[in-house]
Amino acid sequence: MRLVRTKDCQSLDEVKQLMTRPPLDEVQVSPASLERTTQVFGEPLTPVESVNRIIQDIKKDGNRGLLKYIELFDGVALAENQLFATEEEFVAAEQAVSERFKEALQFSIDNVWRFHEKQLQNSWFSTEADGVILGQKVTSLDRVGIYVPGGNAPLVSSVVMCAIPAKVAGVPEIVMATPLRNGKIDPHLLVAAKACGVTTVLKAGGAHGIAALAYGTESLRAVDKIVGAGNVYVTLAKKMVFGTVGIDSIAGPSEILIVADETAPAKYIAADLLSQAEHDWEAAVCLITTSEKLAHEVLVEIEEQLATLSTAEIARSALDTWGLIVVTRDEQESIELANIFAAEHLELMVKDPWTMMGKIRHAGAIFLGKYSSEPIGDYVAGPNHVLPTNGTARFLSPLSTNDFLKTSSIISFSVDGFLKHGPHAVEIADREGLEAHGNAIRVRLDDLKAGEQNE
Amino acid sequence: MRLVRTKDCQSLDEVKQLMTRPPLDEVQVSPASLERTTQVFGEPLTPVESVNRIIQDIKKDGNRGLLKYIELFDGVALAENQLFATEEEFVAAEQAVSERFKEALQFSIDNVWRFHEKQLQNSWFSTEADGVILGQKVTSLDRVGIYVPGGNAPLVSSVVMCAIPAKVAGVPEIVMATPLRNGKIDPHLLVAAKACGVTTVLKAGGAHGIAALAYGTESLRAVDKIVGAGNVYVTLAKKMVFGTVGIDSIAGPSEILIVADETAPAKYIAADLLSQAEHDWEAAVCLITTSEKLAHEVLVEIEEQLATLSTAEIARSALDTWGLIVVTRDEQESIELANIFAAEHLELMVKDPWTMMGKIRHAGAIFLGKYSSEPIGDYVAGPNHVLPTNGTARFLSPLSTNDFLKTSSIISFSVDGFLKHGPHAVEIADREGLEAHGNAIRVRLDDLKAGEQNE
Numbered sequence: 001m002r003l004v005r006t007k008d009c010q011s012l013d014e015v016k017q018l019m020t021r022p023p024l025d026e027v028q029v030s031p032a033s034l035e036r037t038t039q040v041f042g043e044p045l046t047p048v049e050s051v052n053r054i055i056q057d058i059k060k061d062g063n064r065g066l067l068k069y070i071e072l073f074d075g076v077a078l079a080e081n082q083l084f085a086t087e088e089e090f091v092a093a094e095q096a097v098s099e100r101f102k103e104a105l106q107f108s109i110d111n112v113w114r115f116h117e118k119q120l121q122n123s124w125f126s127t128e129a130d131g132v133i134l135g136q137k138v139t140s141l142d143r144v145g146i147y148v149p150g151g152n153a154p155l156v157s158s159v160v161m162c163a164i165p166a167k168v169a170g171v172p173e174i175v176m177a178t179p180l181r182n183g184k185i186d187p188h189l190l191v192a193a194k195a196c197g198v199t200t201v202l203k204a205g206g207a208h209g210i211a212a213l214a215y216g217t218e219s220l221r222a223v224d225k226i227v228g229a230g231n232v233y234v235t236l237a238k239k240m241v242f243g244t245v246g247i248d249s250i251a252g253p254s255e256i257l258i259v260a261d262e263t264a265p266a267k268y269i270a271a272d273l274l275s276q277a278e279h280d281w282e283a284a285v286c287l288i289t290t291s292e293k294l295a296h297e298v299l300v301e302i303e304e305q306l307a308t309l310s311t312a313e314i315a316r317s318a319l320d321t322w323g324l325i326v327v328t329r330d331e332q333e334s335i336e337l338a339n340i341f342a343a344e345h346l347e348l349m350v351k352d353p354w355t356m357m358g359k360i361r362h363a364g365a366i367f368l369g370k371y372s373s374e375p376i377g378d379y380v381a382g383p384n385h386v387l388p389t390n391g392t393a394r395f396l397s398p399l400s401t402n403d404f405l406k407t408s409s410i411i412s413f414s415v416d417g418f419l420k421h422g423p424h425a426v427e428i429a430d431r432e433g434l435e436a437h438g439n440a441i442r443v444r445l446d447d448l449k450a451g452e453q454n455e
Numbered sequence: 456m457r458l459v460r461t462k463d464c465q466s467l468d469e470v471k472q473l474m475t476r477p478p479l480d481e482v483q484v485s486p487a488s489l490e491r492t493t494q495v496f497g498e499p500l501t502p503v504e505s506v507n508r509i510i511q512d513i514k515k516d517g518n519r520g521l522l523k524y525i526e527l528f529d530g531v532a533l534a535e536n537q538l539f540a541t542e543e544e545f546v547a548a549e550q551a552v553s554e555r556f557k558e559a560l561q562f563s564i565d566n567v568w569r570f571h572e573k574q575l576q577n578s579w580f581s582t583e584a585d586g587v588i589l590g591q592k593v594t595s596l597d598r599v600g601i602y603v604p605g606g607n608a609p610l611v612s613s614v615v616m617c618a619i620p621a622k623v624a625g626v627p628e629i630v631m632a633t634p635l636r637n638g639k640i641d642p643h644l645l646v647a648a649k650a651c652g653v654t655t656v657l658k659a660g661g662a663h664g665i666a667a668l669a670y671g672t673e674s675l676r677a678v679d680k681i682v683g684a685g686n687v688y689v690t691l692a693k694k695m696v697f698g699t700v701g702i703d704s705i706a707g708p709s710e711i712l713i714v715a716d717e718t719a720p721a722k723y724i725a726a727d728l729l730s731q732a733e734h735d736w737e738a739a740v741c742l743i744t745t746s747e748k749l750a751h752e753v754l755v756e757i758e759e760q761l762a763t764l765s766t767a768e769i770a771r772s773a774l775d776t777w778g779l780i781v782v783t784r785d786e787q788e789s790i791e792l793a794n795i796f797a798a799e800h801l802e803l804m805v806k807d808p809w810t811m812m813g814k815i816r817h818a819g820a821i822f823l824g825k826y827s828s829e830p831i832g833d834y835v836a837g838p839n840h841v842l843p844t845n846g847t848a849r850f851l852s853p854l855s856t857n858d859f860l861k862t863s864s865i866i867s868f869s870v871d872g873f874l875k876h877g878p879h880a881v882e883i884a885d886r887e888g889l890e891a892h893g894n895a896i897r898v899r900l901d902d903l904k905a906g907e908q909n910e
Contacts, residue, residue, distance in 0.1 A: 024698055104882035111876075115589055118581060126573060133823075134570055134837050139816050141850055153888030188886050224850040243479055243694065243705035246850035250698035271898045274891040310890045346863075357865065361594050365864035368588075371873040371899060372866050375892040379880040382589050383864035395596055395679040395701035397862040407852040408801075409820035409838035410812065411827050418826040421566075425834040427559035431643050433608030435765045436729040437830040443726045444826060 001285075001302070001323035003295060006333055016340050018324055019284055021252055021390050024239065027232050030281075040072045051207040051236045058211035062218050069208035074150075074180045078203065083219060085185060085201035090194055093187035101188060105195055108160050108380045115382030116168045119401040131414025132421075136407045140170035143221065144404060145213035145245075146198070147228035147238075150179035150205050154186035157378055161385045161399065162228045163196035169404035174198045175223055177213055179205025205230070207237035214241035227399060229386060248399055252390040255284035255322075256374055257343035257363075259334050259356070262291040264349035268370055269294075270301035272347060275375050277318040278311035284322035286341065288334045295325045335359045342393040345374045364393045418444060456740075456757070456778035458750060461788055471795050473779055474739060476707055476845050479694065482687050485736075495527045506662040506691045513666035517673050524663035529605075529635045533658065538674060540640060540656035545649050548642035556643060560650055563615050563835045570837030571623045574856040586869030587876075591862045595625035598676065599859060600668035600700075601653070602683035602693075605634035605660050609641035612833055616840045616854065617683045618651035624859035629653045630678055632668055634660025660685070662692035669696035682854060684841060703854055707845040710739035710777075711829055712798035712818075714789050714811070717746040719804035723825055724749075725756035727802060730830050732773040733766035739777035741796065743789045750780045790814045797848040800829045819848045874903060 002018065009015055022028075025048050029037075038044045041053060057065040063080050071077045125135025146162035148155055159176065166174050176198045178189060185203060193201050202220065204212055210230075216222030225246035226238060238247045256276035258269055273285040289295055302319070306312045328334045335356060338346060342362035350356055353368035360366055364387030365377055378385045386399035413421070422441045429437035457473065464470055477483075480503050484492075493499045496508060512520040518535050526532045580590025601617035603610055614631065621629050631653045633644060640658060648656050657675060659667055665685075671677030680701035681693055693702045711731035713724055728740040744750055757774070761767045783789045790811060793801060797817035805811055808823035815821055819842030820832055833840045841854035868876070877896045884892035 100882055101886055104879040107876075107879040108883065118579070119591070124573070132836070136574070136838075137812070137815075137821070142816070153886075155887055156883055157887065239694075239698065242697065243847070246847070267898055268895070271891070271895040275889070275895040278889060278891040305891075305894065309894070311888075315891060353867070357592070360592075360863065361597070363863045365866060366592070368865070368867035371868040371870060373868075373873075373895045373899060375884060375889075375895045376868060376873070376876055376880050377864070377866050378892065379883045380876045381587070381866050381868070383591075383866055387864075388861075392698070392701070393861070393863070395861060398864050400862070402857075406843075406848070406850060407855070408815065408818045408848070409832070409842075409853050410823070411820060411832050411836050411838055412808070412823035413826040413828075413831060413836070415826060418828075418831070421562075421831055421835045424559040424562040425831050427555055428563060428611055428834045429830060431556055431608075432610055432612065433766075434730070434733060434830075436726065436733040436760075436770060437833065439760065439764070440723070440726040440730040440828045440830045443722055444828060 001299060001319050001325055003299075003325045003327070005327045006329055012333070012337055012340055015326055015337060019286060019322065019341060024232070024235060024250060024252070029232060047232055047236055051233055051240060054207040055211045055237060055240055058208055058217070059215050066204055066208055066212050066217055069206070070180070070204050073206055073208070076180050076183045080219065083203055085190060085203065089185070090190055093190035096187035097191050102191065105156065105160070105192055108157065109164060109195060111380055111382035112160055112164045112384070113168060116165045116384070116401045120168065121402065121405065125410060128417065130417040130420055132417035133410065133412040135410035137410055138405050138407050141224045141404050141406065142171070143173040143175070143223045144171050145175045145177055145223040145226040147205070147210065147226060147230050147234060148176055148178040148189060149230050149234070150181050154188045156188050156192045157385060158228060159189060159192040159196055159198070163193070163198050165384065165399060165401045166404045167197045169401045171404050173200070175200045175202055175213060175220070177202045177204055177209035179203075179209065205234070207233045210234055210237035210241060214245045225403070227386065227403060248386065248403055249388055249392065249396050253282040253284065254279040255286070255343055255389055256345040256347065257286045257288065257338060257341050258347040258349060259338055260287060260289045260291070260294060260349040261331070261351060262294055263351045264294065265370060266294055266297035266301045268373065269298050269349060270305055272374050273298070274302065274305055274309065274315050276345065277315035277323070278309070279318075281314055281317045282322060283318040285319065286324045286326065286343070288326045288328060288337050290328055290331060290334060292327050295327050298325065331356070338363070342391045344387045344389045344393065345377070347372065347374060362393045364388045364398055415448065419448060456754065456774050456780055458754075458780045458782070460782045461784055467788070467792055467795055470781055470792060474741060474777065474796060479687070479690060479705060479707070484687060502687055502691055506688055506695060509662040510666040510692060510695055513663055513672070514670050521659055521663055521667050521672055524661070525635070525659050528661055528663070531635050531638050535674065538658060540645060540658065544640070545645055548645035549649075551642035552646050557646065560611065560615070560647055563612065564619060564650060566835055566837035567615055567619045567839070568623060571620045571839070571856045575623065576857065576860065580865060583872065585872040585875055587872035588865065588867040590865035592865055593860050593862050596679045596859050596861065597626070598628040598630070598678045599626050600630045600632055600678040600681040602660070602665065602681060602685050602689060603631055603633040603644060604685045604689070605636050609643045611643050611647045612840060613683060614644060614647040614651055614653070618648070618653050620839065620854060620856045621859045622652045624856045626859050628655070630655045630657055630668060630675070632657045632659055632664035634658075634664065660689070662688045665689055665692035665696060669700045680858070682841065682858060703841065703858055704843055704847060704851050708737040708739065709734040710741070710798055710844055711800040711802065712741045712743065712793060712796050713802040713804060714793055715742060715744045715746070715749060715804040716786070716806060717749055718806045719749065720825060721749060721752035721756045723828065724753050724804060725760055727829050728753070729757065729760055729764065729770050731800065732770035732778070733764070734773075736769055736772045737777060738773040740774065741779045741781065741798070743781045743783060743792050745783055745786060745789060747782050750782050753780065786811070793818065797846045799842045799844045799848065800832070802827065802829060817848045819843045819853055870903065873899065
């Protein structure tokens with residue numbers, strides 16, 4: 001981990017630079033990924049090029065293209081009728097998982113459901129004195145895709161966090177896409193999918209999974225929106241299909257920012273930093289503190305906890321590349337830096353976290369106090385764990401029920417309202433040089449005037 | 456206009472195909488555009504390639520790149536200190552526009568403000584029995600860009616529709632980007648910008664305007680989100696910068712769908728169809744009706760109104776390419792088709808529009824009854840006129856105050872809450888193979904247990 005002191009920096013922006021990632025289309029992939037690409041395509045395509053190629057193939061070849069890429073990337077030759085998880089697989093999965101797991105899953109689902117229900121919005125309308133009625137009609141999406149990464153373990157919580165808000169919103173069809181691991185889908189994922197009301201499980205991940213969701217194939221109807229995070233190929237594919245379908249965000253590797261003062265336990269800070277670091281070779285972890293003493297204690301604690309951690313290799317790599325401790329001059333500077341970073345996860349382990357929270361403008365999720373450990377938010381607290389990364393909390397929100405709803409404006413004009421509004425609309429239309437816009441108003445105004453004269 | 460009857464079609468999807476546009480990255484631009492591109496770049500780049508090139512240049516060269524493209528595309532050699540509208544230009548603009556215009560503008564602003572104020576959402580929290588506090592903090596964006604197209608006329612209403620929701624949300628800085636026309640910005644646009652609280656007017660449109668907003672230059676701080684529609688180059692640029700900044704949508708040419716029965720006046724239908732057709736060579740207009748008689752009356756009316764229309768050339772081209780009348784078997788089929796099209800603007804000119812509205816699932820804005828002419832919504836009704844196009848109303852909403860707000864989740868755990876939630880979080884972390892996630896909970900649980908024993 002790198003340690004910097006703001007008193008040695010020219011500006012806070014200089015600190016920000018230390019944590020700024022390259023844009024998505026310039027991301028360097030690992031040599032292993034590049035070799036894989038070369039094997040598959042016969043040439044060392046960039047991620048953008050290979051994702052483009054995959055999408056075109058799925059659009060053109062449907063199931064045949066999908067099956068080809070499943071074989072190439074996941075090493076399994078499926079038949080067309082094996083693309084989706086079957087009832088037998090769901091039943092077998094139920095028997096393969098523990099009761100303890102089912103309890104924890106249900107606990108998580110209940111909390112996530114309750115929180116997301118509070119986000120539901122009603123259709124509304126207002127009536128004006130002149131008889132005009134204006135409003136907003138809220139409707140759920142018809143059909144959504146949720147992406148659940150393969151990675152090294154079954155990300156059960158991703159199923160819950162993506163599917164439950166869709167269910168709460170009233171989406172009738174939820175298609176989950178996830179890559180096969182060792183030729184199968186982990187039973188924990190299947191049990192979670194069933195419990196969350198997923199209607200179809202597609203055994204495909206990566207860019208080909210995204211393309212199949214967006215464009216459909218002979219055996220899969222295209223969805224309207226795709227949510228959920230994946231690796232750089234998945235993210236690029238989501239960006240490319242945006243417009244054809246909706247997407248939630250352009251997500252990068254996970255990140256945590258902890259603002260702490262001398263009252264915070266170094267052991268908890270270290271544990272929470274490591275919980276993000278183990279996520280990804282490129283995960284970013286940052287501690288901002290007014291206490292130089294705490295900074296050093298945390299460094300010692302991290303080494304101690306890393307010694308026995310099974311995921312230490314990934315965590316250490318993330319800490320080396322994207323690990324940062326910033327010692328600030330005062331609390332005000334810590335807050336300013338937190339707002340500049342606009343982190344995905346922000347923990348406030350300070351004496352008075354609520355007062356500090358009031359000063360935070362940009363963060364995906366804010367965890368207050370020493371018992372609000374970030375992993376508790378990942379799994380069971382209730383708020384969504386799909387959060388804006390890489391500074392996008394400046395303009396994006398956590399995944400929510402609203403991602404699965406959309407609105408239509410409602411406009412109903414009375415004669416009185418039309419007579420009052422009409423002339424103003426004509427004036428603006430004329431200034432815009434849009435004659436037919438004005439005419440649409442004029443033909444009605446003329447009729448109404450003629451009607452008056454006839455009376 | 457093409458006329459089809461559903462009784463002659465195999466399925467409603469066949470009708471839908473008639474109105475389906477190519478994806479954005481396959482859009483064919485006009486020979487004139489292509490020639491322009493060749494002049495500028497020395498080679499006939501595709502829209503995607505030229506937009507890519509422009510963005511890279513602005514990122515690399517800042518103001519110098521921006522000034523270069525303003526000269527190349529808008530034909531004006533500006534100096535660096537002429538990039539933004541000056542106080543003198545605003546003052547001169549105020550004097551150049553009529554009082555009648557100012558009145559109409561203020562009427563529009565007031566209505567748009569009132570409607571968008573109703574969309575405002577509060578931060579909220581809930582307290583659980585075990586002392587856990589969960590919630591959502593709502594914050595405005597810091598700095599947004601609004602795009603106002605050049606086109607052939609000053610799109611005053613675009614300024615109102617993009618800037619007012621940002622103001623209502625509380626965004627402190629609003630940068631408007633618009634191309635020069637004949638070397639200057641139309642005074643109506645400047646007056647509208649001032650009245651709507653725009654803080655900076657950048658004299659640049661096109662992909663270079665979007666790139667300047669997204670990445671900033673020496674004299675412009677980058678914004679957090681860009682909203683507003685433009686041509687295919689602008690739209691491609693918005694899609695490319697998405698992730699670095701937020702964007703509202705991927706908008707295509709304008710479109711209207713009118714569902715009418717025998718009670719609807721052909722004259723009004725024709726006028727409203729033409730009001731969309733005059734927007735753009737590629738605008739789409741569609742009438743769905745159960746009445747073959749009405750269909751023919753509308754065709755006659757359109758010809759009559761076209762005869763004297765100053766924008767007839769564009770309108771006629773749009774009608775030829777994307778004009779469609781569908782005669783359906785019954786009202787149920789009309790509704791089904793409207794939901795399949797998911798049109799930007801949907802007018803219901805039927806006997807009982809409110810009952811039909813209840814059955815509409817997908818539309819940007821729904822206009823009820825014969826006095827709810829679409830242009831009245833464009834200008835003065837109050838709801839936003841920036842709406843999802845090309846079927847994206849399946850998953851997108853009109854531009855709203857919420858586009859300029861975002862939320863942060865709030866998570867605050869008590870000891871009791873932590874003891875109750877912690878073990879479930881550990882169970883899921885273990886299943887996901889994320890040991891450090893579990894550890895972050897375990898270190899705290901251990902401490903709490905040790906504390907109990909010490910008591």
